Amino acid sequence: MNPFPVYDSRLSASHLGTFLQTRYSLNDSIQCHILKTGINHSYLLNDGAKKLIFRLYSYNWRTKNEIEEEIRLLKLLNENGVPVSYPIADAKGSFIQEIMAPEGLRFGVLFSFAEGEKIRSFTTDMSYNIGVAMARFHQVTQNLALERVTYNVETLLISPLQRAQTFFAASSETMTFLETSTYKLIEKIKEVNMKEVRTGAVHLDIWFDNMHVTPNEEVTFFDFDFCGNGWQALDLAYFNVQLFNTEFDADEYQRKLQRFLEGYETIVKISDEEKRLIPYLAVSLWFFYLGIQCQRFDDWGNLFISEDYFKRFIGLIQKWCTKHELFA
Known part of the structure; x- marks a missing residue:
């Protein structure tokens, strides 16, 4: 009997460790x-003296070329002293492993371990250091083009x-809010003077879950x-809005945001x-x-795509828009 096709599989950690x-x-x-686990699967390797991280990309999530470009970016950042978790080559000099999982060919990359730990609530000094690290990243990658x-x-x-x-009825409150807000945003972005806006490589996911902070409050980005x-x-x-989501004290949010921006502008204005x-x-x-949550629904089930989630989701956005007087 042929095995039943699968959407996703979790590889045996012990067998992967041997490999x-x-x-x-x-x-x-x-x-x-x-x-x-999530869109990708991360494994921790530990020999008692050092730690490493192996990321196994989901089937058909990233092409080999896209992963090669991520590796190119991380090598560039590491070479320029930007604090990031960097890729490690195997004994033959290859950075990408190809693993035939039940669902099909999956790619994997071994990364250095970022020292420290995840900290949900930053101090003002941590916020400053995050700003410095992000600016150093942007300084190196301004005008860089990735494939x-x-x-x-x-x-x-x-x-x-x-x-x-594809998830919500056209007449639903959620869909009405999304459509109205989207078209307002498009018009606002059209008004921007792009000559005054820097472009280059971006991380797009810098928040507490994708950085480690040491006891000395040094920051390393990963993922x-x-x-x-x-x-x-x-x-x-993205950092601003994640700070807004996790720091409920308005004065503390403002202080930490200000320190983050001060740190950033010591490197780049x-x-x-x-x-x-x-x-x-x-x-x-x-x-x-939200689009990613819809696209990868099967990775999380209904954790995100639910009436309760969207009530909170829309409430946060409306709170943000009120604070910043958007669309007034």
């Missing part, structure tokens, strides 16, 4: 454990709206799976046009990741 030990000539005592997605009106707003339309091309203010907007654009890009990113 990686051979490919990378790792210590025989290496232990491999599943660390995180990956370009984040623009089409990819941030129009495509996510089309994905959402560049959504890296691509776009306005670098997108990363500023933010133009007035970028500052004006950031609140609109923040809402665009909310919509973009």
Whole structure:
């Protein structure tokens, strides 16, 4: 009997550890454990002396060329002293492993372990250091072109709206809000003076879950799976909105945001046009990741696509729009 086709599989950590030990000539005592699942699967390797991270990309999620471009970006950042988790080549010099899983060919990459831990609530000094690290990243990658997605009106707003339309009735409150807000955002972005907005490589997912902070409050970024091309203010907007989502004290939010921006501007200045654009890009990113949740529904089930989630989702966006006087 032929095996039943699968959408996704979780590889045996112990067998994967043996495979990686051979490919990378790792210590025989290496232990491999599943660390995180989602769109991709992350495994933690530990030999008692050092830790490593192996990311196994989902089937048909990223092309080999897209992963090669992510690796190229990370090598460039590492070579320029930007604090990132960087890719590691195997004993033969290859960065990408090809693994035939039940669902088909999957790619995997081994990364250095970012020292420290995830911290949900940043101090003001941490916020400052995150700003410095992000600016150093943008300084190195300004005007850099990757052979990956370009984040623009089409990819941030129009495509996510089309994905959402497959989940919600046209007459629903959610769909009405998404459509109205999307077209308002498109018009606002058309008004931007793009000569005053820096472009280059962006991370697009810099928040507490994708960085480690050491006891000395040094910051390392990781998980560049959504890296691509776009306005670098997108990363500023994403951090801003994630801080807004996790810091419920309005005064603390403002203090931490100010320190983040101060840290950033010790390296790179933010133009007035970028500052004006950031609140609109923040809402665009909310919509973009809604589109990803719709696109990858099977990875999470109904955790995100639910009436309760969208009530909270829309409430947060409306709160943000009121604070920044958007669409007034």
